[in-house]
Amino acid sequence: MNEPLTADVPAADKNAxxxxxxxxxxxxxxxxxxxxxxxxxxLTVTRGEVVVIIGPSGGGKSxxxxxxxxxxxxxxGKVFLEGRDLTxxxxxxxxxxxxxxxxxxxxxxxxxxTALDNLTLAPRRLLRTPRTEAEQAARELLDRxxxxxxxxxxxxxxSGGQQQRVAIARALxxxxxxxxxxxxTSALDPELVSEVLDVMRxxxxxxxxxxxxxxxxGFARELGDRLVFVDGGVIAEQGRPxxxxxxxxxxxxxQFLRKVLR
Amino acid sequence: MPAWAGPxxxxxxEGLLTxxxxxxxxxxxxxxxxxxxxxxxxxxxxxxxxxVRAHVEIWRGLPIIVTLFFIFFVxxxxxxxxxxxxxxxxxxxxxxxxxxxEIVRGAVQSxxxxxxxxxxxxxxxxxxxxxxxxxxxxxxxVLPPLVGLVVNLVQQTSLAAVIxxxxxxxxxxxxxxRLTLSSGETHAVxxxxxxxxxxxxxxxxxxxxxxxxxxxxx
Numbered sequence: 001m002n003e004p005l006t007a008d009v010p011a012a013d014k015n016a017x018x019x020x021x022x023x024x025x026x027x028x029x030x031x032x033x034x035x036x037x038x039x040x041x042x043l044t045v046t047r048g049e050v051v052v053i054i055g056p057s058g059g060g061k062s063x064x065x066x067x068x069x070x071x072x073x074x075x076x077g078k079v080f081l082e083g084r085d086l087t088x089x090x091x092x093x094x095x096x097x098x099x100x101x102x103x104x105x106x107x108x109x110x111x112x113x114t115a116l117d118n119l120t121l122a123p124r125r126l127l128r129t130p131r132t133e134a135e136q137a138a139r140e141l142l143d144r145x146x147x148x149x150x151x152x153x154x155x156x157x158x159s160g161g162q163q164q165r166v167a168i169a170r171a172l173x174x175x176x177x178x179x180x181x182x183x184x185t186s187a188l189d190p191e192l193v194s195e196v197l198d199v200m201r202x203x204x205x206x207x208x209x210x211x212x213x214x215x216x217x218g219f220a221r222e223l224g225d226r227l228v229f230v231d232g233g234v235i236a237e238q239g240r241p242x243x244x245x246x247x248x249x250x251x252x253x254x255q256f257l258r259k260v261l262r
Numbered sequence: 263m264p265a266w267a268g269p270x271x272x273x274x275x276e277g278l279l280t281x282x283x284x285x286x287x288x289x290x291x292x293x294x295x296x297x298x299x300x301x302x303x304x305x306x307x308x309x310x311x312x313x314v315r316a317h318v319e320i321w322r323g324l325p326i327i328v329t330l331f332f333i334f335f336v337x338x339x340x341x342x343x344x345x346x347x348x349x350x351x352x353x354x355x356x357x358x359x360x361x362x363x364e365i366v367r368g369a370v371q372s373x374x375x376x377x378x379x380x381x382x383x384x385x386x387x388x389x390x391x392x393x394x395x396x397x398x399x400x401x402x403x404v405l406p407p408l409v410g411l412v413v414n415l416v417q418q419t420s421l422a423a424v425i426x427x428x429x430x431x432x433x434x435x436x437x438x439x440r441l442t443l444s445s446g447e448t449h450a451v452x453x454x455x456x457x458x459x460x461x462x463x464x465x466x467x468x469x470x471x472x473x474x475x476x477x478x479x480x
Binding site: 071095097100106108109111121122126171174 | 376379380381383384395399
């Protein structure tokens with residue numbers, strides 16, 4: 001089905017073949033009732049790319065992210081994951097979502113489960129991974145986000161920063177092909193932001209494809225391969241982070257950056 | 263001990279057994295049926311919700327005594343006659359299950375939406391989201407109001423006396439009347455007093471349990 005298209009290509013030419021984008025949005029529109037929040041968005045994310053989405057609140061950033069894994073059903077347009085049209089009838093979205101990790105502003109850890117069980121729930125129930133195997137993988141990931149000693153803690157016993165790191169580890173358990181981050185540091189106390197950004201930096205450097213809605217301009221500048229400015233339901237401007245941040249071409253981008261960078 | 267105490271106690275104790283049986287049947291059926299109905303109320307399917315919602319609103323909205331009269335006096339007209347115990351049990355189960363359904367629905371919907379989002383994002387289909395993420399959290403929220411409803415249901419069993427069920431209340435009532443007719447004296451205070459004590463003894467621990475559960479939740 002979705003075998004890499006590079007399979008038939010002689011080894012020497014492999015690098016020359018343009019790989020399918022991990023995520024591609026084409027003319028995506030989304031309305032809530034009569035209110036159109038996304039007014040035709042085209043966005044392509046290639047493998048290993050870190051795309052940072054910024055923009056004023058109410059501009060459609062989070063909705064855009066939620067449309068990528070179709071947590072919000074879209075009104076018009078198409079969404080592709082590695083070349084596969086997710087809006088086709090008959091596509092098993094639950095199966096598709098396993099390949100798209102998502103981290104939320106409010107963490108959304110399962111409060112009735114320990115950190116370890118939060119991580120193992122999906123692999124054990126959805127992939128039928130044996131318990132011992134899942135727990136070993138979970139402990140390794142918890143160690144990677146610096147929380148090896150918190151495996152037995154419930155979310156209520158963890159700080160916001162710790163909860164968010166568990167949430168990132170939970171998403172990574174499904175070995176996703178791309179990670180979506182929805183303002184993951186916005187609900188944190190300022191002193192806890194950096195520990196979460198550290199994990200994201202680590203992830204970006206490991207080559208993970210990432211789509212991040214954020215207000216952290218420093219993060220965008222440091223790790224973003226591309227910065228996308230969303231306003232009024234469309235992509236108003238995009239480019240290399242340094243270019244957009246330092247010399248925005250659009251008036252709306254300028255106004256927005258003047259407010260947030262002050 | 264007066265001479266009448268022995269026979270009256272035996273008579274009232276039989277009534278108490280009926281009351282306890284009625285309460286037990288009503289509680290068990292109400293909780294099971296109500297949980298199922300409440301779960302149906304959270305289904306994405308609109309027709310299912312409308313049908314269940316209508317059922318719940320009817321039996322929750324009617325005073326239990328009206329339901330009991332309806333079942334006992336009206337249904338026989340169309341050939342559905344029940345004994346007093348069965349009629350009382352049906353009425354209480356309809357009322358109880360409708361209320362349990364509301365409690366369950368409320369608890370499920372009180373689980374923050376982000377929980378279902380997170381489960382969906384991991385790839386859980388709807389039944390898995392409910393089973394592994396929503397229901398375990400809803401179950402804790404259900405317990406305090408559910409125990410409260412059980413107390414209420416136990417108390418409401420005494421309404422069965424109005425359709426003639428020989429429960430603890432009816433038994434004591436008849437004992438008082440008989441004693442008054444035979445001896446000319448009324449013994450309402452000790453007899454009704456013990457009925458009061460019995461209900462108190464059954465319900466108080468449950469009320470305390472409910473309060474404990476509620477405190478643990480917060």
